[in-house]
Amino acid sequence: DPYSNDPKRHPVLQINSLKPFNAEPPPELLSDSYITPSALFFKRNHLPVPKVDPEMYKLEVEGLQGGPVSFSLKDLKTRFPKHTVTATLQCAGNRRSEMNEVKQVKGLNWGIAAISNATWSGARLRDILLYAGYGPEVATKAQHVQFEGLDCDVTGTTYGASIPLAKAVSEEGDVLLAYEMNGEELPADHGYPVRVVVPGIVGARNVKWLSKIVVSEEESKSHWQQNDYKGFSPNTDWDTVDFKSAPSIQELPIQSAITHPAEGSPVDSSMGEVTVRGYAWSGGGREVVRVDVSVDGGKTWHVAQLQNAEKGEEPAPSPPPGRAWAWKLWEITVPLPTEAHELELVCKAVDNSYNVQPDSVAPIWNLRGVLSNAWHRVKVKLI
Numbered sequence: 590d591p592y593s594n595d596p597k598r599h600p601v602l603q604i605n606s607l608k609p610f611n612a613e614p615p616p617e618l619l620s621d622s623y624i625t626p627s628a629l630f631f632k633r634n635h636l637p638v639p640k641v642d643p644e645m646y647k648l649e650v651e652g653l654q655g656g657p658v659s660f661s662l663k664d665l666k667t668r669f670p671k672h673t674v675t676a677t678l679q680c681a682g683n684r685r686s687e688m689n690e691v692k693q694v695k696g697l698n699w700g701i702a703a704i705s706n707a708t709w710s711g712a713r714l715r716d717i718l719l720y721a722g723y724g725p726e727v728a729t730k731a732q733h734v735q736f737e738g739l740d741c742d743v744t745g746t747t748y749g750a751s752i753p754l755a756k757a758v759s760e761e762g763d764v765l766l767a768y769e770m771n772g773e774e775l776p777a778d779h780g781y782p783v784r785v786v787v788p789g790i791v792g793a794r795n796v797k798w799l800s801k802i803v804v805s806e807e808e809s810k811s812h813w814q815q816n817d818y819k820g821f822s823p824n825t826d827w828d829t830v831d832f833k834s835a836p837s838i839q840e841l842p843i844q845s846a847i848t849h850p851a852e853g854s855p856v857d858s859s860m861g862e863v864t865v866r867g868y869a870w871s872g873g874g875r876e877v878v879r880v881d882v883s884v885d886g887g888k889t890w891h892v893a894q895l896q897n898a899e900k901g902e903e904p905a906p907s908p909p910p911g912r913a914w915a916w917k918l919w920e921i922t923v924p925l926p927t928e929a930h931e932l933e934l935v936c937k938a939v940d941n942s943y944n945v946q947p948d949s950v951a952p953i954w955n956l957r958g959v960l961s962n963a964w965h966r967v968k969v970k971l972i
């Protein structure tokens with residue numbers, strides 16, 4: 590069993606697939622803490638978790654001036670300044686289950702919690718590329734940075750992905766080769782000993798168990814870069830889809846969802862009000878500036894309170910423009926409409942480019958069930 594080395598996981602995780610292991614936390618737990626505890630952080634593995642000996646670990650860097658360079662784990666930790674970034678990771682398939690309700694799609698049936706927020710520390714990818722020979726000569730030719738993981742299938746094919754070179758070398762891009770998550774060494778499920786963290790970019794490019802970096806004129810040739818993680822028109826089907834015709838997903842669109850109360854749960858109406866909680870995030874470093882909440886199916890709206898630190902803590906200073914990598918949690922207490930027996934709670938977020946979420950799923954439905962970011966709707970019963 591290639592999965593026999595997989596680590597133990599927290600029993601509260603809701604499992605989407607065991608082998609490979611894919612799971613998300615219960616939504617109510619997600620909004621309990623601003624920083625998601627690593628044990629509860631969603632886990633998305635395409636392959637068995639590789640067992641890596643930190644003493645033997647080597648990172649190869651290719652495609653730069655002067656030939657390949659290789660780094661040990663100690664090199665990464667001691668030769669480059671340690672940089673810390675709080676960044677939200679979201680799978681392209683987050684909220685896919687809502688697309689399945691419109692029409693069947695192909696992929697893991699994620700709920701609303703294939704998204705989590707952590708503090709990551711490691712070396713800046715920019716520093717490593719500069720050290721390994723990145724310069725103006727490379728910049729005029731290469732356009733992509735490819736990553737390869739140590740996890741592989743029975744044929745030896747490894748997980749791979751790439752990001753634009755400009756993001757990788759930008760001082761403001763904050764791309765990390767992370768060796769710590771939430772102040773501890775990376776857990777096995779999250780890429781021990783080193784993973785790429787590409788803030789603002791879809792989860793799929795944040796390659797875990799990183800073994801190789803290639804600066805290239807081309808995108809990664811991997812299945813996941815070329816023939817997956819792309820968006821299509823609602824009527825494109827598996828007979829007509831041409832994966833070459835669409836760009837690979839990089840930045841994700843504006844997103845928000847209600848984590849509390851849960852769908853179908855009873856809500857005590859004796860206080861005459863209901864408290865609604867959730868998360869909001871946008872890709873590309875765009876900051877969430879507002880979350881609107883409705884308790885009447887979207888007829889009237891209330892503006893929620895946003896939170897960018899743990900509850901009870903001082904709010905964090907605003908990130909520099911274009912570098913809002915972390916989500917905001919939000920909360921609002923709304924008076925109940927009189928004589929209602931059932932409520933439809935709705936949320937929608939706005940980012941600082943004034944991007945908004947679409948009001949329904951059908952017009953953004955796509956065969957792979959990615960980029961699912963319609964208004965989130967939750968029905969509850971009043972008791």
Ligand code: MTE
Nearest residue numbers: 631632633635680738748792793795796797
């Ligand atoms: N990296 C490797 N090597 N193998 C993988 O299967 N999955 C990707 C990405 N990096 C993956 C990977 C996908 S699709 C996502 S959403 C994120 O890792 C999930 O990261 P997490 O498990 O730390 O939440």
Ligand code: MO
Nearest residue numbers: 680681792793
């Ligand atoms: Mo993903």
